[in-house]
Amino acid sequence: MIFFSFPVLETERFRLRELTKEDAPHLYGYFSDEEVVQYYGLEPFTRKEQAEQFVTQIKSGFRNGMMIRWAIINKETGEFLGTVGYHNWNRQHRRAEIGYELKKEVWRKGIMTEVLKTAIPFGFDRLLLNRIGATVRAENISSRQLLRKFRFSEEGILQEYQCYLGEFYDLLMYGLTRSTYEEKTGQKQC
Template identity: 45%
Template sequence: MTKESLAFPILETERLILRKITPDDANSILSYLSDEEVMKYYGLEPFNTINDALDEISWYQSIHTNSTGIRWGITLKEKGIVIGSCGFHNINPQHFRTEIGFELSKEQWRKGIAVEAVEAILSYGFEYMNFQRIEALIEPPNIPSQKLVEKLGFIREGLLRNYEFTCGKFDDLYMYSLLKQDFDNI
């Protein structure tokens, strides 16, 4: 793997800068990932310590280094503080597909920030990462995330029963997908 392939892209939207998350962001990460409502569908227990946040940041760095994913910190242009994250994981280059994930600090909910951030990474994923298919796996009770991906053109394909074991229980997940040609037509 070349040094260039590990360069971290910075994405800019009208209100946001999506950037690499570093250990300096651990307090921000801890702040919103310790919130039970934010973590309700995240697949992990709410964070309790700065080490929990540092472990999460380490995971973000490892998926990028191993080319299995990329996770951007969501920041408001005027503040620069990480208020959430979004990105791709489980990248499958052979099949030109990946999964998307995102979360946002509760104080930023219902302001259109998540839609703006996710739209930016979808565009980057299709244009620069050469994805044909981007998937979103969402728990059935997580209506806000379902509405978000549907607003961006994702199609619900079906229910994956007992697909994940997280936080001591099996979770059903809806499988959503967005194809490059569908995104191009939005």
């Protein structure tokens, strides 16, 4: 599916919209924080240009139909909180991986739970995915609990799959299939 315009999503508290170059300072603010990026697969940003390049890559990935990533905005305050989206999108096999991050100041406030309640159905209903995957470091307990809340299954270990600050780390592979999702929601479709 190719979108003619970027789809904007809404939750009760948040607006999910396209990333813009104006978001680069916010991205730099938390992607330069080692605690935020330690599980992300990126080394901490050291230059503001890296955040601008990140936005450019996301926009290019969307135009090429390879990914979609939203900025998470607090509807009441307009505050930029983080991002969520799909990457490694394979139309033939109807699968993609979901990824997300929040700035540290808003961790553990139920934000990503609320956001995924909208982003996951979008993946199945609008992207027509049959499978949503996620890779997570074992130490990232919060992310693992979040995925389990949405009925993602832990499927195995990807050995030394991620290099961060010169060291290799195993990642756990999680997956959620359409049939499991439909079982939960009562919907059935192909």
